Amino acid sequence: MLSANDLECVRGERRLFSGLNFAMQPGTLLAVRGVNGSGKTSLLRMMCGLLTPAAGTLNWNDREIGKAGEEFRSNLLYLGHLNGLKDELNAAENLRLSLHIAGIAVDEAQAVAALDWSGLRERRHQPCGTLSQGQRRRVALARLKLSQSRPLWILDEPFTALDVASVERTRDLIVDHLAGGGMVALTTHQEVPITAPTTLPIELGA
Amino acid sequence: MNNTSLIDCMTTVIARDLRIALRRRADVMTSLIFFVIAVSLFPLGIGADPVLLRTLGPGVVWVAALLACMLALARLFASDHADGTLEQLVLSPQPLSMLVLAKTAAHWLTTGLPLVIIAPVLGLQFGLDSEALLILIASLLLGTPTLSLIGGIGAALTLGLPGGGALLALLVLPLYIPVLIFGAGAVEATAAALGATAHLSILGALLLGTIVFAPWATALALKIAIE
Amino acid sequence: MSDIRWYKFSSPQTFYPLAGALAPWFGVAAALFAGYGLYISFFLAPTDFQQGEAYRIIFIHVPAAWMSMFLYLIMAGWAAIGLAWHTRLSSMMAVAIAPTGALMTFIALWTGALWGKPMWGAWWVWDARLTSELILLFLYLGFMFLHAAIDDPRRADRAAAVIAIVGAINVPIIYFSVKWWNTLHQGASVSLTRIPTMASTMLWGMLIMSIAFWLYAIAVVLIRVRCVILERERNADWVKQLGADA
Numbered sequence: 001m002l003s004a005n006d007l008e009c010v011r012g013e014r015r016l017f018s019g020l021n022f023a024m025q026p027g028t029l030l031a032v033r034g035v036n037g038s039g040k041t042s043l044l045r046m047m048c049g050l051l052t053p054a055a056g057t058l059n060w061n062d063r064e065i066g067k068a069g070e071e072f073r074s075n076l077l078y079l080g081h082l083n084g085l086k087d088e089l090n091a092a093e094n095l096r097l098s099l100h101i102a103g104i105a106v107d108e109a110q111a112v113a114a115l116d117w118s119g120l121r122e123r124r125h126q127p128c129g130t131l132s133q134g135q136r137r138r139v140a141l142a143r144l145k146l147s148q149s150r151p152l153w154i155l156d157e158p159f160t161a162l163d164v165a166s167v168e169r170t171r172d173l174i175v176d177h178l179a180g181g182g183m184v185a186l187t188t189h190q191e192v193p194i195t196a197p198t199t200l201p202i203e204l205g206a
Numbered sequence: 207m208n209n210t211s212l213i214d215c216m217t218t219v220i221a222r223d224l225r226i227a228l229r230r231r232a233d234v235m236t237s238l239i240f241f242v243i244a245v246s247l248f249p250l251g252i253g254a255d256p257v258l259l260r261t262l263g264p265g266v267v268w269v270a271a272l273l274a275c276m277l278a279l280a281r282l283f284a285s286d287h288a289d290g291t292l293e294q295l296v297l298s299p300q301p302l303s304m305l306v307l308a309k310t311a312a313h314w315l316t317t318g319l320p321l322v323i324i325a326p327v328l329g330l331q332f333g334l335d336s337e338a339l340l341i342l343i344a345s346l347l348l349g350t351p352t353l354s355l356i357g358g359i360g361a362a363l364t365l366g367l368p369g370g371g372a373l374l375a376l377l378v379l380p381l382y383i384p385v386l387i388f389g390a391g392a393v394e395a396t397a398a399a400l401g402a403t404a405h406l407s408i409l410g411a412l413l414l415g416t417i418v419f420a421p422w423a424t425a426l427a428l429k430i431a432i433e
Numbered sequence: 434m435s436d437i438r439w440y441k442f443s444s445p446q447t448f449y450p451l452a453g454a455l456a457p458w459f460g461v462a463a464a465l466f467a468g469y470g471l472y473i474s475f476f477l478a479p480t481d482f483q484q485g486e487a488y489r490i491i492f493i494h495v496p497a498a499w500m501s502m503f504l505y506l507i508m509a510g511w512a513a514i515g516l517a518w519h520t521r522l523s524s525m526m527a528v529a530i531a532p533t534g535a536l537m538t539f540i541a542l543w544t545g546a547l548w549g550k551p552m553w554g555a556w557w558v559w560d561a562r563l564t565s566e567l568i569l570l571f572l573y574l575g576f577m578f579l580h581a582a583i584d585d586p587r588r589a590d591r592a593a594a595v596i597a598i599v600g601a602i603n604v605p606i607i608y609f610s611v612k613w614w615n616t617l618h619q620g621a622s623v624s625l626t627r628i629p630t631m632a633s634t635m636l637w638g639m640l641i642m643s644i645a646f647w648l649y650a651i652a653v654v655l656i657r658v659r660c661v662i663l664e665r666e667r668n669a670d671w672v673k674q675l676g677a678d679a
Binding site: 369419 | 568571572574575578579582583588591592595596598599600602603606607610611613614
């Protein structure tokens with residue numbers, strides 16, 4: 001489980017938030033809301049260990065995430081607001097390589113199945129640089145389909161640029177993950193109702 | 207879905223970067239062409255006296271190789287930073303310093319190694335004899351990986367900064383000096399019939415020391431850069 | 434936990450008045466030592482039989498060259514402490530030391546050139562020490578420019594610390610490689626720091642001048658670190674209070 005104690009975030013000269021506390025258990029959905037620039041992305045990046053908090057700590061199973069290092073990162077899947085796709089590589093290559101680097105070995109068949117789920121089976125040999133914004137997001141989201149063994153998902157605006165069918169599909173996957181005892185932290189502007197065993201709403205900049 | 211091992215992960219990174227380089231051949235060619243042009247400019251600037259050229263040859267080839275290596279550095283992390291794959295590398299369960307080492311190895315294979323291969327041709331332009339050419343290859347083979355590794359620190363520190371190119375040169379070039387001295391010195395020593403073993407051994411020692419230290423510093427710098 | 438907080442948040446605040454109180458004393462002491470040191474160097478120290486009066490520039494050159502190297506190591510040390518323990522004051526010290534270090538390096542180069550003209554007949558000779566000083570100047574400039582290029586001061590502190598540490602590890606390697614290079618390429622036969630008969634008054638003069646340079650460096654760094662603290666903490670309550678009182 002992931003817990004935050006008295007987190008504080010300072011960017012440049014501005015204090016975005018301070019005194020933030022929460023604890024995520026299996027089945028917890030952490031829904032982060034707030035206006036632009038309220039520190040939503042910063043909070044998610046902090047939860048991954050990409051950003052050092054100005055004050056406070058984040059613990060994974062009672063160990064600070066920096067110290068839990070490898071063990072923490074092998075339980076984590078992070079989808080940033082950048083898709084993390086190489087323009088020169090095709091969808092299947094991108095999917096396999098990024099999961100490989102994240103420590104999940106997938107073969108060609110699994111990658112194709114995940115792209116099929118994303119509705120991109122036909123385009124899997126196309127370089128990602130030639131895909132549309134929404135299609136690229138779907139390639140990135142296909143990582144989720146193959147990361148169900150990772151308990152903690154941290155998703156920055158997962159529904160951006162997606163069509164209705166893709167939003168539904170992604171939402172179902174998130175709901176399944178939560179129902180199966182996973183933990184999900186996400187930010188979103190859209191109103192996408194997600195049912196979870198426990199929902200922790202966090203309102204930033206309020 | 208099994209977990210991947212460290213070696214697995216490193217070879218994946220190398221294979222990925224090589225594949226991308228293969229699909230962006232123009233990028234690889236530019237630093238090579240820069241190297242050839244820069245070396246070819248010197249005789250035009252200083253005259254075509256064969257004796258003078260033979261004396262200056264090793265130094266000129268080495269300085270040009272060093273500048274070509276430096277120019278290629280900007281590409282080491284820039285595209286990974288821009289498209290978000292750098293975050294994935296940082297969040298990999300494997301230690302970032304080892305992934306950095308893999309990335310640098312791929313970068314050297316596509317930028318340093320071509321310089322080593324083309325260098326003897328340029329050495330011929332300067333009238334170096336076959337023994338000196340051999341030592342030139344050996345010194346570049348030992349020296350250019352060190353340049354890539356040290357350069358990685360500078361590339362990581364200047365990631366995403368405006369005017370990063372000039373700053374990168376200021377940060378990295380002073381650190382390149384020992385490699386330059388022993389690299390060009392090895393060829394000069396051969397030309398003077400002094401033997402280059404000592405120079406090459408020191409280049410080897412510099413490479414080993416850099417392999418241990420530079421990836422760690424680069425990983426630290428990358429984590430700072432993406433905050 | 435409370436210790437770390439104290440370090441993180443109140444150290445610059447408590448150090449600011451302390452630095453303000455100490456700086457003038459170091460400044461006055463530096464002036465006194467410099468006056469005495471210059472008196473020895475120009476009036477008491479004998480004329481060198483080989484180099485004539487021109488050698489007297491060593492009383493400036495040698496302390497400046499020493500300081501340039503010491504200050505780099507001290508700067509890198511503070512920067513490393515700041516990087517490892519997130520102590521903001523240490524990083525500020527490193528930032529405050531850098532310009533003084535660069536100045537010392539520049540003085541060493543300048544006086545070296547002035548001395549080189551009568552001795553070697555050229556303003557610049559690729560002497561091992563002078564070349565190393567030149568590279569050291571580049572290392573200082575790299576630290577300062579990198580710090581200046583990054584807007585966020587915390588990130589700037591940490592990035593500059595990395596380059597300072599890498600530089601500090603490289604300084605001896607660069608020095609020895611330049612020395613090796615110099616012996617192979619038949620460098621200058623007379624060296625600025627190799628004076629054949631070092632009279633004891635000369636040694637005294639050099640020692641006093643070195644102390645003066647140390648005191649000057651401390652005084653200037655304390656004054657500069659106060660400026661850095663004020664700039665960084667301008668939104669802190671105690672700085673606003675300071676402004677209101679003034």
